[in-house]
Amino acid sequence: MSFNSTPRAGRRQPLTAATRDVQAAPVRVSFKTQMLKAREDAIVQAASRLLAEKGFDLMTVDQVAADVGIAKASLYKHFSSKEALAAAAMVQVLDRARTFLATLPDANPLDQLKAVVRWMMQLQLAGEMPSLPSQNSSLRATLMNNKAYLDGLMAASDRIGGWIEQAQAQGLLNPKLPAIAVLYTLYARACDPVLDFLKMGGQHSDEQIVELVLGTCFDGLVSR
Amino acid sequence: MSFNSTPRAGRRQPLTAATRDVQAAPVRVSFKTQMLKAREDAIVQAASRLLAEKGFDLMTVDQVAADVGIAKASLYKHFSSKEALAAAAMVQVLDRARTFLATLPDANPLDQLKAVVRWMMQLQLAGEMPSLPSQNSSLRATLMNNKAYLDGLMAASDRIGGWIEQAQAQGLLNPKLPAIAVLYTLYARACDPVLDFLKMGGQHSDEQIVELVLGTCFDGLVSR
DNA sequence: GTCTATAATCAGATAGAC
DNA sequence: GTCTATCTGATTATAGAC
Numbered sequence: 001m002s003f004n005s006t007p008r009a010g011r012r013q014p015l016t017a018a019t020r021d022v023q024a025a026p027v028r029v030s031f032k033t034q035m036l037k038a039r040e041d042a043i044v045q046a047a048s049r050l051l052a053e054k055g056f057d058l059m060t061v062d063q064v065a066a067d068v069g070i071a072k073a074s075l076y077k078h079f080s081s082k083e084a085l086a087a088a089a090m091v092q093v094l095d096r097a098r099t100f101l102a103t104l105p106d107a108n109p110l111d112q113l114k115a116v117v118r119w120m121m122q123l124q125l126a127g128e129m130p131s132l133p134s135q136n137s138s139l140r141a142t143l144m145n146n147k148a149y150l151d152g153l154m155a156a157s158d159r160i161g162g163w164i165e166q167a168q169a170q171g172l173l174n175p176k177l178p179a180i181a182v183l184y185t186l187y188a189r190a191c192d193p194v195l196d197f198l199k200m201g202g203q204h205s206d207e208q209i210v211e212l213v214l215g216t217c218f219d220g221l222v223s224r
Numbered sequence: 225m226s227f228n229s230t231p232r233a234g235r236r237q238p239l240t241a242a243t244r245d246v247q248a249a250p251v252r253v254s255f256k257t258q259m260l261k262a263r264e265d266a267i268v269q270a271a272s273r274l275l276a277e278k279g280f281d282l283m284t285v286d287q288v289a290a291d292v293g294i295a296k297a298s299l300y301k302h303f304s305s306k307e308a309l310a311a312a313a314m315v316q317v318l319d320r321a322r323t324f325l326a327t328l329p330d331a332n333p334l335d336q337l338k339a340v341v342r343w344m345m346q347l348q349l350a351g352e353m354p355s356l357p358s359q360n361s362s363l364r365a366t367l368m369n370n371k372a373y374l375d376g377l378m379a380a381s382d383r384i385g386g387w388i389e390q391a392q393a394q395g396l397l398n399p400k401l402p403a404i405a406v407l408y409t410l411y412a413r414a415c416d417p418v419l420d421f422l423k424m425g426g427q428h429s430d431e432q433i434v435e436l437v438l439g440t441c442f443d444g445l446v447s448r
Numbered sequence: 449g450t451c452t453a454t455a456a457t458c459a460g461a462t463a464g465a466c
Numbered sequence: 467g468t469c470t471a472t473c474t475g476a477t478t479a480t481a482g483a484c
Contacts (some may be wrong), residue, residue, distance in 0.1 A: 039449095053359075055357060057281035060476085060477060061479085062477075070449095072479085073451070074450050076479065076480075081479085135282060136282060172446065172447065174443075177436070177445065180425065181418070188418050192412065194412050197408045198404075198405060213405075213409075216406075216409055217444065218445050219398075219444040220440070220443040221397055221441065222397060222442050222444075223398050224448070284458090285459075285461085286458095294468075295468060296460085297461085297462075298467065300461065300462080301467055306461095
């Protein structure tokens with residue numbers, strides 16, 4: 001994604017302070033803000049892809065910068081650390097999750113839950129689900145101090161947790177299971193190694209893999 | 225584990241070549257071999273514990289050496305690389321698995337499978353199950369060139385795979401599921417993040433966590 | 449804000465004395 | 467085989483010119 005060929009290049013002359021203040025300022029600020037946001041989005045997207053591919057520890061900031069096509073020092077003007085970059089990637093997928101959850105058509109709570117898990121697994125198979133190690137303490141600290149991350153996680157958990165309780169109340173999910181355990185089990189499908197193993201086997205399409213794991217998750221391995 | 229206070233310390237005098245050859249040699253060789261193996265076991269055990277605690281990427285060879293109480297250079301006399309050390313840790317748990325599988329009392333194949341998964345999860349909760357990232361390619365290469373690892377993995381997979389097929393033939397497991405997918409799903413319980421999350425929650429004992437996850441694995445989340 | 453160049457640190461691996 | 471001391475390379479992060 002390049003920002004060199006802009007339709008507004010003709011406005012790049014120096015402006016007096018008066019001109020800036022009276023009329024040009026709002027436009028320029030908006031334009032620059034857009035460019036800034038677009039570039040940051042490009043950085044986050046590259047980081048997200050590399051996090052999905054290699055994981056946090058094996059991903060290097062050099063790779064992200066090279067992928068975006070900027071210098072590493074420039075990247076550090078946008079994100080203060082590798083951890084903050086990873087956090088931004090997580091916030092991005094949580095935003096995508098918020099959008100997805102908001103556009104889900106009405107259905108019974110069990111189908112809603114299945115749709116969410118299906119969406120997470122498709123994201124992982126597409127290489128767009130960043131995988132962060134739960135063991136890295138500096139990363140955990142950064143995430144726990146990131147309001148956007150915590151808010152996004154809470155929003156998703158509230159929504160999904162509500163469906164879990166409804167499904168249990170309606171007898172669609174096993175009511176003996178603690179709701180929090182169900183939530184964790186669903187979230188864990190976003191980084192389930194079985195998906196990758198089956199994909200490496202090459203015997204099944206992505207859709208088949210998703211439905212297979214979805215089935216074992218909700219219905220178990222035992223005959224019904 | 226220290227090797228400094230040995231009951232054979234009195235034999236530490238220099239020996240002439242003749243003495244070594246005639247009578248001391250066989251004893252000394254055996255003793256030295258025992259010491260060597262014991263020290264290597266200590267290294268592997270420390271590595272295994274640290275791998276379970278921090279994972280491969282965050283574990284450092286310095287930590288392993290410090291944990292054992294030897295210099296890093298000494299460790300490298302036993303294992304040629306960090307990857308080889310991790311492989312040895314995996315071989316160790318595969319050996320433990322072989323022993324466990326061999327001593328399982330006869331039962332129907334489904335109960336055998338449940339016993340295996342229970343054992344793996346108990347090992348993880350006890351902090352004795354090394355966790356290796358499936359993404360690290362240099363580690364994968366080392367593992368795939370390690371005969372002991374491949375043999376151990378094959379032995380376990382054959383045994384467990386046999387039970388899976390029997391269980392499916394008897395209608396105890398869903399026969400529509402590919403056996404290999406079932407095998408992966410069971411193996412994945414050894415590194416299931418849900419175990420750690422539930423443990424961190426502090427609401428359940430290890431036994432409760434194991435039975436909870438065992439239940440969702442085999443019976444699913446849905447009401448039966 | 450972007451770049452080149454570099455600092456600072458850390459971790460895997462090795463040299464060489466004993 | 468074990469040790470101390472060191473090498474080597476990679477990686478996070480920054481300084482300073484433009």
